[in-house]
Amino acid sequence: MKNKDIKKIIKDVCQVSPDIKTELKDGCVVLSGELDDWQTIYEAGAAAASKRYLGVINNVRLKGKSDGIPVPDFFDEAAEGLKPDVLVIGGGIVGAACARELKKYNLDVLLTEKSYDVATGASGRNDGCVHVGIDLHKGQQKLIYNGRGNAMYDGLCKDLDVALEKKGHMILFKSNAEGRFFSALMKLRAKQNGIPGVKYLPREEALKIETGLPSWCSGVLYMPIGGIVSPYKLTVALAENAAQNGAKILLNTTVLGMKTENGKIVSVKTNRGTIYPKVVINAAGIYADKIAEFADDRTFTIHPRKGTNLILDKKRFDYAVTSITKSPFTKLKNNLGGAESMLASATSKSHTKGGGIVRTIDGNVLVGPNAREIFEREDYATDNADIDEIINKQKATAEKLTRGDVITYFSGTRAATYEEDFVVRKGIRTKNIIETAGIQSPGITAAPAIAEDAAKWAAEMLKAGKNPSFDGIRRGVPHLAQMDAMERDALIKKNPDYGIIVCRCEEISKGEILDALRSPLPAAGTVDGIKRRVRPGMGRCQGGFCMPLVVKIIADELGIPEAEVTKAGRGSLLLYGDKNAEGVN
Amino acid sequence: MTAYDVIVIGGGPAGLAAAVSAYGEGAKVLLIEREAKLGGILKQCVHDGFGLIEFKEKLTGPEYAGRFIEQAAATGVETRLLTFVTKIEKIADGFVISLVDRSGVSSVAAKSIVLATGCRERTARQVFIGGTRPAGIFTAGTTQHFVNLRGKMPVKKCVILGSGDIGLIMARRLSLEGATVEGVYEVKSTPSGLTRNIHQCLYDFNIPLHLSTTVTRCFGNDRLTAVEVAAVDEKMRPIKGTERIIECDALILSVGLIPENELAESIDVALDNRTRGPICDQNCMTSVPGVFSAGNALHVHDLVDYVSDCSRIAGKSAARFAKTQSKPERKLTQAAFDKNFLYVVPQTVDLNSDLSAVSVYFRSGYDMKARFVVRVNGKEVFSKRYSVLKPPEMEKVVLNLAEALKDGGKPEFALEDVTKLG
Known part of the structure; x- marks a missing residue:
């Protein structure tokens, strides 16, 4: 972060927009005014940041919005x-x-x-x-x-x-020379930051840990x-x-x-x-x-910075088994210039690590995220432009990546200051x-x-x-699909509901769903709450088969009509009750 | 561990037909179904039109399934319901299948297996519809489950994306149940479903079909409030300026079925990129000897009658494979087909197996008037004229290739587009 005084800040903000008033108040830089463009408001806020003061209070309103x-x-x-x-x-x-x-x-x-x-x-x-x-x-x-x-x-x-799982993260390099040079720098940084175990691995060594390295990668910085x-x-x-x-x-x-x-x-x-x-x-x-x-x-x-992640089918074994990201130094075809992103990284202007490929704890592959400044704080809608941006960018690391691998995607907003x-x-x-x-x-x-x-x-x-x-100490819901046969068998013998598979893609049983519904914080009996806890509907069919079954299990367990079970809380009703006005059920 | 000759995985129409025909060949058969009842997706298909080829009468889905369930019950086919296959392992003389059910974890062995695992539906996100993800976005099959099996209405006013058969059927079903179907939207320039369904399910109910139009975005945070639709260009990309917002509380998707072959892949069965089902020979045997594929897991059929038909081949072949002590080595030859086909099944033929009645299933790549030609070593051995071929409608021909292939060679399939020739 820059160390500039209020005079310089006023000048910089004025350059972004002369319609914004900048003042120092109780140790904070306060911006006020009204504009009709969010990007300008964001840039003014960013221009006002200085380590000399407590922080930026950006009160510039976006016209007609709250x-x-x-x-x-x-x-x-x-x-x-x-x-x-x-x-x-x-x-x-x-x-x-x-x-x-x-x-x-x-x-x-x-x-x-x-x-x-x-x-x-x-x-x-x-x-x-x-x-x-x-x-x-x-x-x-x-x-x-x-x-x-x-x-x-x-x-x-x-x-x-x-x-x-601590399988480590990797930064990937194209040429041997840049890998060794950058790794030496990063090892120095690691020492300053107190990070143990950071080392450069040539491709053959790295492949023992990460089988999904792209063909161009000559070596990695491995951070265990x-x-x-x-x-x-x-x-x-x-x-x-x-x-x-x-x-x-x-x-x-x-x-x-x-x-x-x-x-x-x-x-x-x-x-x-x-x-x-x-x-x-x-x-x-x-x-x-x-x-x-x-x-x-x-x-x-807080200025919301939106990011989108793609979720790929678990079957994509060839992409990553750990968490990998291309080095900003490595310049590839169809990719943001190395020098450009290197500069961004060195001056810490880059607010995402550039995204990468992550093998999640549940075995899916995550690709992304990107970063976009937005006005609405809970705008979780997804855009095809973001998906294309992520695929084009991450194709460098997951070379065979196509839209066909994607089972779903989600957006979030980072609470950035x-x-x-x-x-x-x-x-x-x-x-x-x-x-x-x-x-x-x-x-x-x-x-x-x-x-x-x-x-x-x-x-x-x-x-x-x-x-x-x-x-x-807290005991979670057992995940039977990951158990060995003997352990799983013993649990089913104790509770036969563990033997009724509800979600075929993720192999989740009725017993696991009931456990989640009986936990100390029972997801309020919502389909998404259950999904978050035990994963039915997280697989490749995205709940097409199991969602109606989950609705029924929730309704039966809570003793409520199925029409009262929601997807994600108040207002997100899935059903309107019996199909005819008279009721047929 | 109980040992069987043939284990059939999946108790829908394909699995039922395969199990019955395998039993008919004298095999000891186990049929495994993960749901509580046999019948698969037919259980929720309460409309009629099933069985015109198989039984020469119009049946509903449950009636059609019922006929096969009765046939199976009359045989010695063993059935395990509410039973889920977690793993298949190849052993020297067949396969070991791990199961989970209410009694625990168990295993069964088989000399051959038939994978009759059906399909899943493609979802909204898998066709890249942007926007929010509120309640009210359902696949057609999920909607059908709610309405027909549970008597619940998930819809008041909906937009249907995709003119696949289930989507069309659901347009009619939801209209009959009092919901408003604003329209059916299809990204392609031609409908995906059967012509008879376009008429009986849409036009008879005054539901408009919008071709070359797709849904691009969903709105609403809790329940769906609206969708955006847009016209698309010839590359199926939305055209700027054609967007239109339609208020609705549900979006129903009928945008394609994907054969479920995760179990097949787990034992290294090779898949065909076009069908997304296993590559098989005329006996429905996959690239892995002893593993057979049947029904919609093999390729998506248009009519259940054809599912039964092809599954009988799989069941019979699986039984024969299991009963044969010294198995003749397979001599597989790749069939060739031109680009006018969407796909052709089987993709290979086994020259060391019977070639006197090879069932060939195919779909054309686009609407055409065509001549279907089979050549072996450049010599025409079969041809048939079609006044109209459409991608949604599957065609079947039974060929005797025994003579033509007796000295080897490979079958070459061609679709000559005679529309262009006038």
């Missing part, structure tokens, strides 16, 4: 009068990890999530890489939390019964601490374990405002009543700046808030470490002692 937290369509009293020690706002991976960490202390914890389930934002919409941190710079919070978080993963995933995890399964596991330990989790609960007095949050208004917390942790992801604003503690702006760093800190103007904002990549990796700090700070504020009855 980017506030969407107001829910229902209100009740479920949260009215609750007085938790700590209120965690947001059920993404950071919020869920915070709730769990907080329960290590003698604290009464409430987590609110505006959606129908946890992990529906960025935490459920990323590639699940447990990052190495080779691209991070000294002075960034990202570097500190990524390193600490990565080191926590083995233990955490073991405790929570969540699959983790890189891993993969299912980011949504981990978030669910964290939330479940928090709930097991007594944290209360309220879904479908949107924060609408806060009342502050004498630099303290007194109450938090939601669609389900007013909550009176002693401390608030802001883990609101893409809306974190809005929450900080409510709390009068805003020093940053203009400083492009995390904002993990105690409140500045407001005493009883802890900010965990700007959590974009490597947020999944960093989340456990961020939560550790946030919970410690909250405990200090409340002078809370350790909770001796905290149990950090």
Whole structure:
């Protein structure tokens, strides 16, 4: 990040647009005005970033648009009068990890999530890489939390019964010379960043680890601490374990405002009543700046950066077994110029690592993501232009990649700040808030470490002692298709529902779906919630065969009509009841 | 571990016909079905029109399946329902099949197997429709399951993409159940379904068919609120400026069936890129000796009658393979076919096996008036004229190639487009 003073910032912003007013206020650079072009508003914000100040508050409005937290369509009293020690706002991976960490202390914890389930934002919409941190710079919070978080993963995933693989990440080089030169540089960076095991491997060596190397690759930079995890399964596991330990989790609960007095949050208004917390942790992801604003503690702006990932059939064994990405140094035909992206990388102007090919923990191949600045914070629609962009770019690494390999794709929005760093800190103007904002990549990796700090700070504020009855062990739903025959047989003999296969593509049994419905955080009985937990419908038929069966299992288990089972929470009804008005069923 | 001569995987029309005919050859047969009832997709096809060739009468899907279920019940074919095949392993004298059912994990052995695993439907994302993914986007088969098997309505006002037969059938079905079908959209310039279905399911119900038009985008966050449709150019790319937004609460997709051959691939059965089914010979034997393919897993048929017909060949051949002690070595020769075909099955013929009644199934690549010609070593051995050939309609001919191929050589199939000749 640049280190420029306010005069220079005013000049730079003015160059982007003379219609934007720039001023320094309470240590922050505040932009105001109204424009009709989002790209200009974004560029102004980016031009205003400087490490000299607390952050950029970009209040420039996009004409005729509002980017506030969407107001829910229902209100009740479920949260009215609750007085938790700590209120965690947001059920993404950071919020869920915070709730769990907080329960290590003698604290009464409430987590609110505006959606129908946890992990529906960025935490459920990323590639699940447990990052190495080779691209991070000294002075960034990202570097500190990524390193600490990565080191926590083995233990955490073991405790929570969540699959983790650390097969390493690779950066691919075309020529031997550039590979060795770049690797030497990166090894130096690795040493500075405290990353162990980084080494250059010539092609023959690399092939022993990664069989899917493209033909042009002469060698790789191998980083063994890189891993993969299912980011949504981990978030669910964290939330479940928090709930097991007594944290209360309220879904479908949107924060609408806060009342502050004498630099303290007194109450938090939601669609389900007013909550009176002693401390608030802001883990609101893409809306974190809005929450900080409510709390009068805003020093940053979230600007959504959209990315799309393609999911390929598991059968594509030839693409990647680890996580691979082409070096920005390597210039190939039909590809962004090496020099251009090298420059971008060196000046850290590049806000995605360029994407790559990732073998997910469930065996699919993920390709992407790309990066695009957008206005709407929850615009998860996909565009053919993005898909073409990703295929054209990643064809360099997965040489045979075609549209025919793609079974589905998804988009997410990164909660980026203009400083492009995390904002993990105690409140500045407001005493009883802890900010965990700007959590974009490597947020999944960093989340456990961020939560550790946030919970410690909250405990200090409340002078809370350790909770001796905290149990950090959680058992997940067994995944029978991955078991050996004897183990699987024994489980089916105990519970015959494990022997009824519902999802043929992913080989998921009725018993596993029922387990998910009976878990501490039962997915609110939604088709997508079940899919997130145990994968029916994640395969190549995308639920064509099993979706009606899953609907029936949910309805039977919850004792509700099938017409009340939703895809993804309120409003997403799948059926209209019996087919004739009179009813035939 | 129980051993069988023939194990048939899949209890739909293909598996039933294969099992019955294998039993008829004196084989000990096991039929495995993952659902609770036999009949496969026919269970949900409550419309009629099945069986015109097989039984010379119009039957509904369940009735058609019922006839075969009765035939199977009258034989000694063993059936295992709610049983899922997790793995096939090749052993010296056949195959070991791992199963999961309510009683646990078990294995059975067979000398030969018939894969009658059917198809799955292509999805919205697999035809690259952009936008959001709310509730209300269903494949035609899923819609049919809800309406016909469960008596549930997933639709009030819908757009149907794809003029495949299931899509057409569902247009009629949903109209009859009180839903509005705004229109059927087809990216190609000709319909994908049978002509009779275009008339009986669309025109009779005043449902418009929009050719060379596709759905490009979905809207709505919870339930679908609208779709965008656009005209396409000759390369099927949407044409800018032709976009139109249609308000609807459902998008039904009938955009193609993909033969399910994951089990086949797991034992290295070679697949044909065109059919997406196994490459087989005149006995429906795949590239792996002892593994046979039947029905829509082999290639997508237009009529179930042909599925039964081809599956009998598979079943019979599988039984003979299992019962033959010293198996004659296969002498496979690749058939050749010109570019006017969409595909031809079988793709190979075994010269060491009977060639006196080779069933050949084919589809033309486009609408044409044509002469179907078979040559061996450049010499014409068979020809047939067709006043009209359309890709949605499969054709079948039975050829005696015994004489022509007795000294070797390979069959060459040609479709001479006589439309162009006038």
